[in-house]
Amino acid sequence: MSVSAPDIAPKTKPGLKLDLKTVGPLVALALLVLLGISLNENFLSYNNLTNVLARSSFIGIIAIGATFVITAGGLDLSVGSMAAVIAGVMIMVMNWLIPTFGVSWSVVLAGMAAGILLGGVAGVGNGLMITRGRIEAFIVTLGTMGIFRSLVTFLANGGTLSLNFQVADVYRPVYYDGLLGIPYPILVFALVAIGGELIMRRTAFGRHCAAIGSNEQVARYSSINVDNVRLITYILQGVLVAVAVLLYVPRLGSASSTTGVLWELEAIAAVIIGGTTLKGGYGRVWGTVVGVIILGLIGNILNLQSFISPYLNGAFQGVIIILAVLLQRPRRAS
Amino acid sequence: MSDGTSAPMQPVLAAHRISKSFGEIPVLFSIDFDIRPGEVHAIIGENGAGKSTLIKILSGIEQPTSGTITYDGQTIVLPADGKAEAMGIVLIHQELNLAEHLTVADSIFLGRELKRGPFLDTSEMRRRASAVMETLHVRVDPNARISSLSVADKQMVEIAKAISRDARVLIMDEPTAVLSVGETQTLFEQIRRLTARGVAVVFISHKLDEIMELADRVTVLRDGQLIATVGTQSLTPDSIAQMMVGRELSNLYPPKHEPDVDAPVVLSVNKLDAPTVRNISFDLRRGEILGFAGLIGSGRTAVAEAIVGLAPRSAGEIRLNGKVVEFTRVAQSVEAGLAYMTKDRKGKGLLLNMGLRPNLTLLTLDKHLRAGFLDPASEERALERATRRFDIRARDPSVAVGRLSGGNQQKLMLGKTMESEPDIIIMDEPTRGIDVGTKQQIYHIIAALAAEGKSVIVISSELQEVIGLSHRVVVMRNGQIAGVLEGAEITEEEIMRYAAGIKQSGHDERISA
Numbered sequence: 001m002s003v004s005a006p007d008i009a010p011k012t013k014p015g016l017k018l019d020l021k022t023v024g025p026l027v028a029l030a031l032l033v034l035l036g037i038s039l040n041e042n043f044l045s046y047n048n049l050t051n052v053l054a055r056s057s058f059i060g061i062i063a064i065g066a067t068f069v070i071t072a073g074g075l076d077l078s079v080g081s082m083a084a085v086i087a088g089v090m091i092m093v094m095n096w097l098i099p100t101f102g103v104s105w106s107v108v109l110a111g112m113a114a115g116i117l118l119g120g121v122a123g124v125g126n127g128l129m130i131t132r133g134r135i136e137a138f139i140v141t142l143g144t145m146g147i148f149r150s151l152v153t154f155l156a157n158g159g160t161l162s163l164n165f166q167v168a169d170v171y172r173p174v175y176y177d178g179l180l181g182i183p184y185p186i187l188v189f190a191l192v193a194i195g196g197e198l199i200m201r202r203t204a205f206g207r208h209c210a211a212i213g214s215n216e217q218v219a220r221y222s223s224i225n226v227d228n229v230r231l232i233t234y235i236l237q238g239v240l241v242a243v244a245v246l247l248y249v250p251r252l253g254s255a256s257s258t259t260g261v262l263w264e265l266e267a268i269a270a271v272i273i274g275g276t277t278l279k280g281g282y283g284r285v286w287g288t289v290v291g292v293i294i295l296g297l298i299g300n301i302l303n304l305q306s307f308i309s310p311y312l313n314g315a316f317q318g319v320i321i322i323l324a325v326l327l328q329r330p331r332r333a334s
Numbered sequence: 335m336s337d338g339t340s341a342p343m344q345p346v347l348a349a350h351r352i353s354k355s356f357g358e359i360p361v362l363f364s365i366d367f368d369i370r371p372g373e374v375h376a377i378i379g380e381n382g383a384g385k386s387t388l389i390k391i392l393s394g395i396e397q398p399t400s401g402t403i404t405y406d407g408q409t410i411v412l413p414a415d416g417k418a419e420a421m422g423i424v425l426i427h428q429e430l431n432l433a434e435h436l437t438v439a440d441s442i443f444l445g446r447e448l449k450r451g452p453f454l455d456t457s458e459m460r461r462r463a464s465a466v467m468e469t470l471h472v473r474v475d476p477n478a479r480i481s482s483l484s485v486a487d488k489q490m491v492e493i494a495k496a497i498s499r500d501a502r503v504l505i506m507d508e509p510t511a512v513l514s515v516g517e518t519q520t521l522f523e524q525i526r527r528l529t530a531r532g533v534a535v536v537f538i539s540h541k542l543d544e545i546m547e548l549a550d551r552v553t554v555l556r557d558g559q560l561i562a563t564v565g566t567q568s569l570t571p572d573s574i575a576q577m578m579v580g581r582e583l584s585n586l587y588p589p590k591h592e593p594d595v596d597a598p599v600v601l602s603v604n605k606l607d608a609p610t611v612r613n614i615s616f617d618l619r620r621g622e623i624l625g626f627a628g629l630i631g632s633g634r635t636a637v638a639e640a641i642v643g644l645a646p647r648s649a650g651e652i653r654l655n656g657k658v659v660e661f662t663r664v665a666q667s668v669e670a671g672l673a674y675m676t677k678d679r680k681g682k683g684l685l686l687n688m689g690l691r692p693n694l695t696l697l698t699l700d701k702h703l704r705a706g707f708l709d710p711a712s713e714e715r716a717l718e719r720a721t722r723r724f725d726i727r728a729r730d731p732s733v734a735v736g737r738l739s740g741g742n743q744q745k746l747m748l749g750k751t752m753e754s755e756p757d758i759i760i761m762d763e764p765t766r767g768i769d770v771g772t773k774q775q776i777y778h779i780i781a782a783l784a785a786e787g788k789s790v791i792v793i794s795s796e797l798q799e800v801i802g803l804s805h806r807v808v809v810m811r812n813g814q815i816a817g818v819l820e821g822a823e824i825t826e827e828e829i830m831r832y833a834a835g836i837k838q839s840g841h842d843e844r845i846s847a
Binding site: 201203204207 | 663674682683687692750
């Protein structure tokens with residue numbers, strides 16, 4: 001039986017599709033690197049590159065979580081405030097435990113455990129309200145964003161929560177030291193990125209995220225437990241925020257109401273620049289990593305030159321975000 | 335080209351030697367087509383024959399690669415993106431283009447709202463909307479939200495919108511695909527009223543009997559070529575079908591092999607109550623094809639969804655191979671060997687933005703795990719097997735399945751469902767909106783499954799299909815089982831009697847037989 005004619009659906013030209021959709025972020029990154037080299041010979045120096053990457057790793061780790069949330073058709077606006085609360089609570093827990101355990105790694109480890117636990121719980125909270133409570137992700141996380149932000153202000157009594165100096169000295173290497181010359185934050189970022197890419201591309205969970213973001217009904221009819229997969233993306237996001245905070249606390253040793261402000265938007269921006277679709281259905285972790293580095297390099301390059309005021313950093317980031325989406329949009333809506 | 339009997343009148347819209355290619359792929363080859371005032375001109379052809387492309391060109395959405403369009407005898411270039419509507423050429427898409435949250439009056443005047451000063455003149459729009467609906471003899475409240483209307487009423491709103499724009503050419507892409515028999519008749523009455531006023535109607539349908547009933551002339555396309563344009567009265571459904579596929583279509587339905595008399599009951603539903611359905615009882619035996627007939631909205635899909643755990647049920651008992659089962663999630667029913675294939679392949683069946691492979695394996699990803707990770711090679715093998723078994727045709731397996739033809743989408747969805755290796759398959763409208771050749775393939779697949787000892791429930795609104803395939807037929811009406819037909823009782827008239835409520839079996843014993 002040979003009846004139905006082969007499909008005569010028009011195809012996008014393969015060359016163009018490849019250029020803009022797949023390698024677009026990489027091209028942008030390469031151009032930025034070239035620009036950086038041409039502006040300042042220190043750009044490629046070990047110090048400059050590790051500095052940029054280490055600072056980018058907080059947002060990067062959070063953005064990898066956001067990649068899963070967004071791919072599954074969700075959104076988490078609370079990550080910046082969540083980071084601040086986790087940082088605050090970690091500092092309080094560590095300070096509080098010093099009398100019991102003394103100044104030691106066990107205090108730091110307890111603080112880390114508390115942070116991870118809190119991140120997971122915050123993710124469960126967001127996720128349950130969205131899946132079981134059937135409230136829009138935007139609304140829920142807008143709400144928790146406010147709650148977390150005001151909680152950290154309350155805990156810090158309007159000021160700053162500072163980590164005990166001696167404990168800070170113990171904790172310090174986690175940000176400032178490294179392995180084989182690579183700072184720990186960059187190593188953790190790399191590990192999370194590789195793990196994230198594997199999960200997104202090579203596990204049923206990753207496939208389910210894309211399916212849900214693409215069409216929730218299809219996912220439901222394909223026997224996917226939509227609510228559970230969604231919930232897990234928010235928990236993953238919460239835990240990854242905590243991981244980022246573990247690396248962030250030793251950098252400054254303090255938390256205040258201004259900690260993590262606008263991180264949620266930077267994370268979302270990185271995800272979008274990387275080629276993940278904001279309305280869900282398609283996500284790529286490596287793209288997000290490239291997106292984060294692009295955002296980091298813009299600030300760095302502005303600081304390395306003297307023609308343009310570094311105060312315009314935000315404007316350049318904004319332009320890049322809009323350009324990225326412009327280049328990645330479908331050529332013609334059918 | 336032979337001609338119908340309609341008076342030789344100047345065509346209102348005509349295409350002369352239209353060709354169209356997408357990139358390097360030609361889709362239409364030098365097509366001549368014309369439509370006269372007051373005529374219904376049907377376009378038929380298999381999926382991928384080029385029907386949709388032709389009507390897109392006729393309505394200005396696509397521009398031809400070569401050839402010309404004349405409107406009232408004048409050669410013109412139709413403006414793109416629906417602006418031809420202002421000139422009187424209106425295309426009604428298969429997926430209706432209505433904003434669900436607007437009211438009927440809002441929708442009819444969308445884009446050319448009546449104003450009083452800077453403000454909307456809502457009362458005038460409502461009044462005129464009522465007037466238009468009046469001329470169509472449609473009883474729809476102009477203040478009703480679109481989302482609250484049935485598909486048939488939504489279609490009437492689209493038609494009202496076209497009429498209020500003084501459409502001279504109305505192009506309809508498979509308007510009856512989602513309508514019940516009664517609704518189709520209402521639609522046909524409207525079309526006849528329009529043609530009586532001189533409106534020209536272009537009509538795409540896969541249903542040959544409808545075309546015989548409604549159309550004055552028929553244009554047959556095959557593989558982008560014009561095969562013929564002929565007057566309907568010189569045609570029979572058989573000759574049309576033959577022209578469509580280019581060969582004789584013998585045995586559309588495979589021979590029926592009755593299941594063994596002592597074949598065990600594999601699925602037994604007893605007094606099931608669920609949203610919109612109540613007191614549903616029936617048995618399904620091994621190797622049996624059980625048809626579910628009834629009007630649209632009679633509750634057939636609701637029964638299926640309640641059985642597999644997609645919808646909650648409030649009462650009743652379901653036994654699978656004698657054991658009571660309680661499915662609350664689809665995963666459980668799939669696990670137990672009971673699969674449901676939705677009728678809504680675009681909304682619930684397939685991920686249109688993804689390729690063939692992720693769609694095929696979505697239901698059964700666990701089968702393709704190696705040490706916890708997906709094994710693309712194993713998925714690829716599954717796709718190769720399914721492509722061969724179900725004759726799925728795609729030039730490039732990475733193409734988004736939204737770009738496949740309806741027939742190939744349907745076969746892919748069937749492949750996806752069968753990946754779970756079910757013993758019982760519930761197929762909801764398995765051939766909706768697909769061409770007759772692919773239908774035949776699907777019928778043979780269904781019969782082969784039953785012959786292998788699987789059991790199949792076929793929910794279908796096409797009576798011919800239910801009759802041609804089923805060993806027994808359950809007829810539903812208003813959320814209940816109106817009757818169960820067997821053997822020689824399975825006729826179109828008998829099914830319609832139960833479906834329309836003229837006949838009703840009185841006793842539960844009879845129903846659950």
